[in-house]
Amino acid sequence: MASLKAYIITRILLTIPMIFILLTLVFFIMRILPGDPVLAIVGMKASPEQIERLRRELGLDKSWLEQYIDYVAMIFRGDLGRSMIWGRRPVVREIWDRFPATLELTIFGFTVSVLIGLLTGVLAALKPETKVDVSLRLYGIVAYALFIPLLGMLFQLVFGVYLRVFPVAGRKSPLVDVPVITGLYTLDSILSGSIVGFFDALWHLFLPSLTLGIVLSGVYTRLVRTSMVEVLREDFIRALLARGIPRDRVVFVHALKNAFIPVLTMMGLQFALLLAGAVLTETTFSWPGIGTFLVERIEYRDYTTVQGTIVFYALLVSFVSLAVDIIYAIIDPRIRY
């Protein structure tokens, strides 16, 4: 087990350059690209004094190197600056207010996509080269190519406008009141014992997470299928069957567990797709998460908030890919030694 610790430490050390590169990339995009943030914020008609004041406030009068050091130092203090509009709240606070909404959506969307992906992938792998397999292969292609806003709007049209069975926007009904504890409404309603609140939260989550889940499931269908077909061809599967282990157990315990490892290694990258998908899902369903927040603040030219949000995404991606690799090491004993 000592070597598992060594692996984790190495992996953490490897995350640091990745974070630096991403932070530098964000810095580069925000400061060095040709758009002038100050002009973008105050507009062409601003007086030179106004421009100068803003420039100083943002630290844009310093050299790039100084700006970069300030920027990195600030992030490592856990500070992302203050919003430039509406009460000038710290960006970190603004993000924390909205992050639970995104987290809840991505957890549910992820669950939907993995469930669909496992089901379809295993089904296709068990009947390779048949009609079932071909249809699921097409499903994989089509699901990936579905444009989230289109699928979301179709759902809104069918379930929200015509059938009127699911809400088309927001996270909860106006009259349902559940105290905010974690910010995850499903969890909060359980913690405060509100059954109504729980079902209300699920009811609102249904269409957005289904939309996000279906679009992302295509990738899992393909990954699970490929990986499962390979595992089913392995010697140990035949050996298990030869020992009289029931076929269902061989397929759904031994094969699936092994097939899941390559899927898991891809999950870090899948998480990036999930986050990007969440931005579109949130905007389609007026879901008050980070995605809608980012887009809204871009419109208001809230420069620090935009930068802070992108930095937050970068940190999130780095930590999740770290977490995925650690989970992978724990599941696969071959990694540890």
Added chain:
Amino acid sequence: MISLENLYKLARRRKLDFLLTVVGGTIVFIVIVMAILAPYISPYDPYRSVNKALLPPSDQHFMGTDNLGRDVFSRVIYGSRTVMFVTLVSTILSMSIGTLLGLISGFYGRIVDRILSIIMDSIYAFPGLILAIAVAAMLGPGVINTVVSISVVYIPTYFRMIRGQVLSVKNQLYVEAAVALGARSHTILFKYILPNVLPILPVVFSMNIADAVLTEAGLSFLGLGVPAPIPDWGFDLKNGQRNLLAGYWWISLFPGVFIVLLAIGFSLLSEGLNELLNPSRRW
């Protein structure tokens, strides 16, 4: 290599893959024809209000009119120009820069390779759409800015492919021999690397465009793509959303369906070509 006869044999062996390629190719072809012939086939001016707003599909307006009374069908046809231009140019841009960097990294190795690789891996790990959003937000709206925002996302794809190729070719004995015999870099490039990359290039390229179509639509859906009033499927989809809940589905639906169709078309093309050109790799 790929002769017509071989291609025919492969096609017969894998009817389905051939079918996928044909269906995908047809969809792509139709959209390209739409884009080229837009002024001749679109019944109305896509920029102008030509009738009452929010008219449902009819003989006169095949796909209805939008909230400003513009003909949706004409906007869909002209929208194909925007999406094809943006995605093609940005993909070619990514391919050129990615290939160049991949070659540099693969050939020089050492510290250059280390640095380029870690930068590319970081970009690759970052959510593509969000990266494009960040760049687009800083550059502001505009066709060329959209092209740049999207191309940044896909540079690592080509970088990784080319770098991998260079490294594997470099390690093969025959190239070592060629280098020993004084072959120049560009000889190695054209004689050894290109033949290996060419069969997978159409596959990667069309897969990349499928992805770029969705990213472009995503950007313009979020209002960060090409500026209004240029006809654009993603933007028009967004534009129609506010009237969707009132039942005016056609404004959003038609542009949206075309986004998905085009993405499916390029995906199928990539998928089918992959099986036909590289039959050893299964999906």
Added chain:
Amino acid sequence: MVTTSLLSIRDLRAYYMLGDTVVKAVDGVSFDVGEGEIAAIVGESGSGKSTLGLAIIKLLPYPGRITGGKVLFRGVDLVDLPEEEMAKIRGREISAVFQDPLTSLDPLIRVGDQIVETIMSHFDLSKDEARKQAEKYMKLVGIPPQRFYDYPHQFSGGMRQRIMIAMAIATRPKLIIADEPTTALDVIVQAQIMELFKKLKEELGLSIILITHDIALAMEVADKIGVMYAGHLMEYGSSIDIYEKPVHPYTRGLLEAVPNIETSDMKLRYIKGNPPDLASPPSGCRFHPRCPYRMDICSSKEPPTVLLNGRIVKCFLVGEE
């Protein structure tokens, strides 16, 4: 022979259906294996010997199929048995050990748990009891029981094969099919594993079908030897008979190809030519293109299977005599 037959294979046919082509990997094979007997099936790669082994336990890989014949195990025809019944026989009555011990264990599960799983799927035992059983069999095959909690990748190839054998015998089957069990191992380990097989045969009264390409190895351990060529069983009989008086030209060729330090002749002998493509095997006797004693009839007619002093031979040389 006084032994009673545990397994009787009669005219077994196992084909692979690859679209329009049919690969006849096992094409009309018959032989018997008695209780407590080691029967070796010897053949070159592609002779259909592995397919034969998999056909007996009905685990042919797709698109393989048993197309005819009988596999009578204690009088019951396994070919007709439904899958659920067959699953009860696999492991419990007939076990198998395969060639590559490196890939034959589930890499994610501790070896002890894999043995326990095997035992528990056949016997109504508590986990603790199954564990004790597992440790007993680990000891029997020479694995220290304290390695119960180790993962497969922590064992050497020979150790893994021992674990495979422990699992194969842990359910106390009557018959083990061992398909090239030592090919992936080095010579010393190979000898150890073979000793283990002999010991198990004597202590547990096991019957073993040893599938191998190595006729010398077969001679050392087996009571009976069957020689397979291109899907046909060319000769089958007691190993002493076959060693002393091989009848079929192919068997002779195989025996001559064994390097023998006792004879002064140090020339490496081999059979000229290559084994045939099973999708379009030669007409008549499948060995005729490579046979030094080829006659006219050999290319036109398939030789009958003849019983000759307790051995089976499929060759016109015997029929004519």
